[in-house]
Structures are given as structure tokens and as C-alpha cells.
Amino acid sequence: DAGVTQSPTHLIKTRGQQVTLRCSPKSGHDTVSWYQQALGQGPQFIFQYYEEEERQRGNFPDRFSGHQFPNYSSELNVNALLLGDSALYLCASSLSAGAREQYFGPGTRLTVT
Amino acid sequence: GDSVTQMEGPVTLSEEAFLTINCTYTATGYPSLFWYVQYPGEGLQLLLKATKADDKGSNKGFEATYRKETTSFHLEKGSVQVSDSAVYFCARDSGSARQLTFGSGTQLTVLP
Numbered sequence: 446d447a448g449v450t451q452s453p454t455h456l457i458k459t460r461g462q463q464v465t466l467r468c469s470p471k472s473g474h475d476t477v478s479w480y481q482q483a484l485g486q487g488p489q490f491i492f493q494y495y496e497e498e499e500r501q502r503g504n505f506p507d508r509f510s511g512h513q514f515p516n517y518s519s520e521l522n523v524n525a526l527l528l529g530d531s532a533l534y535l536c537a538s539s540l541s542a543g544a545r546e547q548y549f550g551p552g553t554r555l556t557v558t
Numbered sequence: 559g560d561s562v563t564q565m566e567g568p569v570t571l572s573e574e575a576f577l578t579i580n581c582t583y584t585a586t587g588y589p590s591l592f593w594y595v596q597y598p599g600e601g602l603q604l605l606l607k608a609t610k611a612d613d614k615g616s617n618k619g620f621e622a623t624y625r626k627e628t629t630s631f632h633l634e635k636g637s638v639q640v641s642d643s644a645v646y647f648c649a650r651d652s653g654s655a656r657q658l659t660f661g662s663g664t665q666l667t668v669l670p
Contacts, residue, residue, distance in 0.1 A: 449601075478657060487562075487647050487660030488602070501655030535601055537658075545656050549594075549602040 447472055449538050449550035457556045458526050466521040466553045470538030476500075477519040478547060479511060482533040494519050495541055523555075531557045560584050560652045564661025571638055571668050579633040579664045581622075581648035589650040591615075591624055591631040592658070596645045605633075605646070638668045 450469045458464050470477050476495045480488035490503035494513035513519045517538075523530055533554050537547035565580035583591065590609045594602040606615030611626035620635045631648060648661040 451601075478655070480658075485663075487564075487649075487662050488658070490657040490659070493655040493657060495655075501653055501657055503657065537602075539656075545651075546604060546607065547656075547658060548604065551601040 449536055449548055451534075451536050451550040451553050453553060454551070455554045455556075457558060459558055460526055460528060462526050463522065463524045464526060464555060466523075466534050466536075466555070467518065468521070468536030468538075468550060469518045470536075471548050474538035474540055474548070475517050476539045476541050476545075477513060477517065478537045478539070479519070479521045480535040480537065480549075481505070482535055482552070484532070488535055491521070526557045528557050531555060560586055560589075560650060560659045562648050562650055562659055562661040564648045565664055566662070568665035568667060571666070573640055573668055573670050574637045575668075577633070577635040577638045577642075577666070579646055579648075579666070581631045581633065581661060582629050583631065583648075583650045585626070585629045587652060589652055590656075591622070592649045592651070593620070593622055593631070593633050594647045594649060594660075596647065596663070598644075602647065638666070640668045640670050642666060643668045 478493040479491040482488040492502040493500045497513045508524045533552040536550045539547045592607045593605040606617040608615040608624035614623045645663045649658045
């Protein structure tokens, strides 16, 4: 049973550029959440996607956007990158019903120079 | 807003020592509570959970009890191993999306 997968593993970008991160949820899961984890801190909720729509959003600017595809996979896009966007980006998947436990992928390490 | 306050680390213990990592949460709504563990270079793994007051979550020798009266969810293990060295995060869920709010994490190092 495949768990949550994310790509790429690492990414280096320059300030002002745009980046797209990808996530495939655990088999059978239909909901994807994205979190940002700065070095030495706990993850912060960015947003959640269900039925291809943004369901809930945390305190992040509009530069952060996402998408969910019919197969439940998801993308996180960040425009106009800032140095402060350097972080580990974690994707978590869950079921829309029931216990709704979130299972995390290994993350994408984004470095903005 | 919702928040989770976690015992600050780092914590260094000898193998077979008793572990306690304190965690308190804001008492809004009826959250589920979680402990996640993060090994170096990896994502988060769900260690245990509790969904209502007085529930005890347990896994791999770790335990935590949902205490509504003290808004606490302290993590304990009777005898730690070197392989338990990792960062531990306490979390609660909230909102219609059940998004997770995490504490700042506690780095645990267990020495042989």
C-alpha cells in the first residue's frame, strides 16, 4: 500500500521565481492538506483540498495557491518567492469521512537564494 | 486562535530512562489530540492519538492521556531506547477541515 509521495525531494530557487510542488495521496484517500515547516519549528497549515476545491486556508498570502486533480493528487504553487519561503513543505492525506487522520509524506525541501 | 504549547527541548536521556514530554492545548471545541514523530530527514509519522476526554493513546510503548480538566496531553514512555531519538510534535485538530495545529517540537536524544 503506497503511502503519501511528494516530488521533488529538494529544490533550489531564486528570489522572485515560481515553484510547483507535487503530492500523491495515500491509496484510498481523497483529501490533501499542505503544511510549511520552517527549520526548528512545527508545521504550519497552508490549505486543504477536497473535491478539487480549496476547503480551508491557513494564514498564508495569495502567493500560495494549489490545485487538486480528479485522481486526488495535488500541487502547491508559490509565486514571487521570498527568502522566508525556504522550508520543508509537507503534504498530508486523509479521508473526508471517518477518523480523518492525516498521513504525511516525506516533504519537499525548498531553498530560496 | 487554537494553539499547542509544548515542553521545550532539547531533552537528553540515557537508555532505559523514563520519558515525559509535556503538552497543553487551547480548550476550544472538541479537538482530537495527536503526537507525531519526525526522524532526521523524514516527514511526520503519527505516533498516537486520542479523540475524547480520558482516552489514552498508545503505540510502541509510548502513551498519552487526553486530560480535559488540565487541557494536557503529555507523552510518556517507561524505558526509552536509542532508536527513539527524534523530534516529537504534539498537535490538535480544529475547524471544518480538521487542520492540525502543532507545537514547536521537542528534540529527544537517547544516549547508549
